[in-house]
Amino acid sequence: MAIIQINQLVKEYRTNKRFTGSFGLIKSLFSSEYVYTRAVDGISFSIDAGESVGYLGPNGAGKSTMIKMLTGILVPTSGDIQVDGKVPYRNRKEIARKIGVVFGQRSQLWWDLPVIDSFELHKHIYNISASDYNNRVNQYVELLDMASFVHKPVRQLSLGQRMRAEIALALLHHPEILFLDEPTIGLDVIAKHNIRNFLRQINQETNVAIMLTTHDLKDIEEICDRIIIVNHGQAVFDGDIYHLKKEIGGINKQVTIEFHVDPGEIAFPNALLICDEGVRKKFEFIHHDGEENSLMRSIMSIPNVEQIKDISIEDMSIEEIIHQAFVNLTQNSKIRV
Numbered sequence: 648m649a650i651i652q653i654n655q656l657v658k659e660y661r662t663n664k665r666f667t668g669s670f671g672l673i674k675s676l677f678s679s680e681y682v683y684t685r686a687v688d689g690i691s692f693s694i695d696a697g698e699s700v701g702y703l704g705p706n707g708a709g710k711s712t713m714i715k716m717l718t719g720i721l722v723p724t725s726g727d728i729q730v731d732g733k734v735p736y737r738n739r740k741e742i743a744r745k746i747g748v749v750f751g752q753r754s755q756l757w758w759d760l761p762v763i764d765s766f767e768l769h770k771h772i773y774n775i776s777a778s779d780y781n782n783r784v785n786q787y788v789e790l791l792d793m794a795s796f797v798h799k800p801v802r803q804l805s806l807g808q809r810m811r812a813e814i815a816l817a818l819l820h821h822p823e824i825l826f827l828d829e830p831t832i833g834l835d836v837i838a839k840h841n842i843r844n845f846l847r848q849i850n851q852e853t854n855v856a857i858m859l860t861t862h863d864l865k866d867i868e869e870i871c872d873r874i875i876i877v878n879h880g881q882a883v884f885d886g887d888i889y890h891l892k893k894e895i896g897g898i899n900k901q902v903t904i905e906f907h908v909d910p911g912e913i914a915f916p917n918a919l920l921i922c923d924e925g926v927r928k929k930f931e932f933i934h935h936d937g938e939e940n941s942l943m944r945s946i947m948s949i950p951n952v953e954q955i956k957d958i959s960i961e962d963m964s965i966e967e968i969i970h971q972a973f974v975n976l977t978q979n980s981k982i983r984v
């Protein structure tokens with residue numbers, strides 16, 4: 648059953664036109680000329696209860712605008728939007744009970760209070776029963792490993808600790824949908840891993856729908872069943888990660904190999920040399936199936952293997968994936984929305 652339903656949704660921002668030149672500032676203040684930006688340009692999709700969806704797009708694609716409309720903060724210019732059968736901006740109070748929100752940059756925790764005090768406050772605001780509250784706090788403290796800092800003031804927490812507390816807070820009232828904006832940005836590998844595991848587990852156990860924005864491909868691979876890619880306010884892809892990989896011909900990996908001494912020319916049958924600085928060579932492995940082992944076998948088969956000092960492997964960036972998806976899907980005239 649659809650918990651989010653969006654049909655031909657448009658959001659246009661109107662801002663005063665800025666003039667340049669010596670009197671530009673004064674003219675800008677008194678002018679009635681406007682500039683219109685279509686942040687969301689006729690998007691339609693629906694999300695079912697329990698789905699986990701990555702909402703991806705380059706900077707300025709309209710992701711935050713969409714989440715703000717879904718949470719009732721912004722009023723759309725036109726089109727239909729429903730969350731759990733209600734129009735969010737007209738029913739902000741009811742919608743607030745149904746959703747949990749984690750915006751990486753903006754905290755919902757009280758800065759000077761211990762984490763547990765923010766949880767207590769949330770309990771009263773959302774009228775959570777004592778037994779539900781105790782069970783959930785105990786569960787989240789354990790799963791998110793928060794025992795060592797739950798009694799500390801928020802201002803003393805590391806970014807990773809704060810993010811775990813933010814996620815726990817957003818889930819305390821058992822929302823039906825959890826919106827997350829860049830939940831793992833700036834975190835170390837272990838913190839990212841713990842948060843992804845927790846979100847996956849909570850999604851499967853409680854059937855909470857998840858909609859998240861991220862620039863990290865691993866967030867998508869480990870949390871999301873479905874991806875919606877937006878570009879210039881329009882949806883260019885809606886499907887799962889396997890489908891996306893198929894559409895763009897696989898997700899390439901960039902491998903940087905550092906040698907003790909320059910080994911000269913090196914070539915792999917399934918890779919392009921994209922940068923050669925002598926002792927440091929960067930390759931793009933194409934149409935790689937995601938198996939690190941076969942990639943490592945290719946690298947280990949080179950004659951100068953004992954000269955290798957270091958190897959680093961990176962996925963294509965989300966921006967590159969989005970660009971590739973956009974180019975391929977447009978060329979094939981197969982935009983899936």
Ligand SMILES: Nc1ncnc2c1ncn2[C@@H]1O[C@H](COP(=O)(O)OP(=O)(O)OP(=O)(O)O)[C@@H](O)[C@H]1O
Nearest residue numbers: 660662684686704705706707708709710711712713
């Ligand atoms: N309050 C506003 N007034 C005018 N224009 C805005 C406003 N908020 C956003 N925009 C514009 O709308 C477009 C979409 O912005 P939005 O913040 O939704 O994108 P985004 O995909 O979330 O970007 P990012 O990844 O950088 O956070 C951008 O061109 C942005 O400049």
